[in-house]
Amino acid sequence: MNELHLPWIEIAILLPLLGAAWVSRFRDPLVALGHTLVVSTLALLASAAEVHDFYSLHAFQAQDAWHLMTRLIGRELFAIDELSAPLLPMTALIYLLTALATLRTKLPRFSFPMMLVSESLALALFSAIDPQVIIALLCVGCVPVLIELRSRGQSTRCYALAMGMSSLLMVVGWSFLESEHSRTHSLWALLPLLVAVSIRSGVFPFHWWQADLFEKASFGTALLVSTPLAGAYAALRLVVPVSPDWVLRILGVMALLTAVYASGLCMIQKDVRRLFACLLTSHATMVLVGLEVVTTIGLTGALCVWISVGLSLSGLGLTLRALEARHGRLTLTHYQGVYEHAPGLAIAFLVTGLACVGFPGTIGFIGNEMLIDGAVEAYPHVGPLLVIAMTFNGIAILRAYFL
Numbered sequence: 001m002n003e004l005h006l007p008w009i010e011i012a013i014l015l016p017l018l019g020a021a022w023v024s025r026f027r028d029p030l031v032a033l034g035h036t037l038v039v040s041t042l043a044l045l046a047s048a049a050e051v052h053d054f055y056s057l058h059a060f061q062a063q064d065a066w067h068l069m070t071r072l073i074g075r076e077l078f079a080i081d082e083l084s085a086p087l088l089p090m091t092a093l094i095y096l097l098t099a100l101a102t103l104r105t106k107l108p109r110f111s112f113p114m115m116l117v118s119e120s121l122a123l124a125l126f127s128a129i130d131p132q133v134i135i136a137l138l139c140v141g142c143v144p145v146l147i148e149l150r151s152r153g154q155s156t157r158c159y160a161l162a163m164g165m166s167s168l169l170m171v172v173g174w175s176f177l178e179s180e181h182s183r184t185h186s187l188w189a190l191l192p193l194l195v196a197v198s199i200r201s202g203v204f205p206f207h208w209w210q211a212d213l214f215e216k217a218s219f220g221t222a223l224l225v226s227t228p229l230a231g232a233y234a235a236l237r238l239v240v241p242v243s244p245d246w247v248l249r250i251l252g253v254m255a256l257l258t259a260v261y262a263s264g265l266c267m268i269q270k271d272v273r274r275l276f277a278c279l280l281t282s283h284a285t286m287v288l289v290g291l292e293v294v295t296t297i298g299l300t301g302a303l304c305v306w307i308s309v310g311l312s313l314s315g316l317g318l319t320l321r322a323l324e325a326r327h328g329r330l331t332l333t334h335y336q337g338v339y340e341h342a343p344g345l346a347i348a349f350l351v352t353g354l355a356c357v358g359f360p361g362t363i364g365f366i367g368n369e370m371l372i373d374g375a376v377e378a379y380p381h382v383g384p385l386l387v388i389a390m391t392f393n394g395i396a397i398l399r400a401y402f403l
Helices: 008-023 030-058 065-073 087-100 102-108 112-127 131-140 144-153 156-181 187-201 208-216 219-226 230-239 245-266 272-293 297-328 345-355 363-378 384-400
Strands: 062-063
Touching: 008 030, 008 087, 008 112, 008 297, 030 062, 030 087, 030 102, 030 112, 087 112, 087 219, 087 297, 102 219, 102 297, 112 131, 112 144, 112 219, 112 230, 131 156, 131 230, 144 219, 156 187, 156 208, 156 230, 187 230, 187 245, 187 272, 208 219, 208 272, 219 272, 219 297, 230 245, 230 272, 245 384, 272 297, 272 363, 272 384, 297 345, 297 363, 345 384, 363 384
Parallel strands: none
Antiparallel strands: none
16 A cells, blocks of 8 residues: 555644643633644644645555554554545644634633544544444544533433444444455345444434534534534445445435435524534435445535535534624524624625535535436436425525525
8 A cells, every 4th residue: 555755644633632632731711722723723734734645646545654553553544545535634624713713702611622632533533444443433523522512511312312323333233244254245234334324414314413413512513523524424434335236225315315305494494503404414415315326426526515515514604603602592583684793704604605505616516516417327316306405405595694
């Protein structure tokens, strides 16, 4: 396997982890924010250098130089390939922007050390290609959210139930797969993985936990948990390589129906956070549709939509977070008149909202076109439903903007 010129993967993962230990020493939230921004910027630069180094090799996959993990535990746990390369700097950028957009009124209620721990786990997840490591990181990644919910005095029952079920099913499903010692696997081995990934991605009827998370957790934490689309990565690494076409078709149909259903829910939401959760569910499941098509144009479209959704929905979420800090929880039951007080935020709301639904001139427009073309090429009936979901999402964004 090809090697990077420097151990960029470990550097990008360790920087936020070491930064969390450093930032936890400061009791002043403003000082902690300053150090967090420095650490997040360094993590972003390390991720960008890692991707640049990887592309310079013109290889499909590459490991770190010096093989530090091999010396420590006997094997490499992390690698970068053409699928994960764009996701690493995107994830680091989302964390940096979230810290940068945290207003002073939010500082005492937002844990920057916990945010940096989550960033380290997220970068490790998107750098992992070994299924067991991916499952372990997905399980451990739930802990910071549970700690925050506890510290805010909120019920953890819904989130703990969803993540507990998903983690247990992933462990059981992968154990069944390894016990079969065959290239073709039975339904009983694939079904737990299929359900686990569906829970993580919010596929109907497992979509309830995302709305609950956005209602009970801080907006920043909910964004960081949801917008990188860890569930889609789990599907790409755990389900797609081992599943026959008919299993992928089942997951694709369920994801498609969820995308349409969630987009319909967006049209009738009265709470801004619930609207955002439904938008996120709809777009996350559309990415799943492209991943399950398993054609070149479908996978490329899904990856483009993945990047577009990660960046645009993060921007939209941070805009809503800033509006909430000024005006409290926003509703969609009557005209708010917020534009007069914050025209810059209103423009950011419109631009990021249109970007997430694939407005012409954005990367989402290209991704949506390729996603529809790839889906229609594989399953002719899929195209119209994807168009319906995208249309409903666009209407919901404009309705929310005008209110």
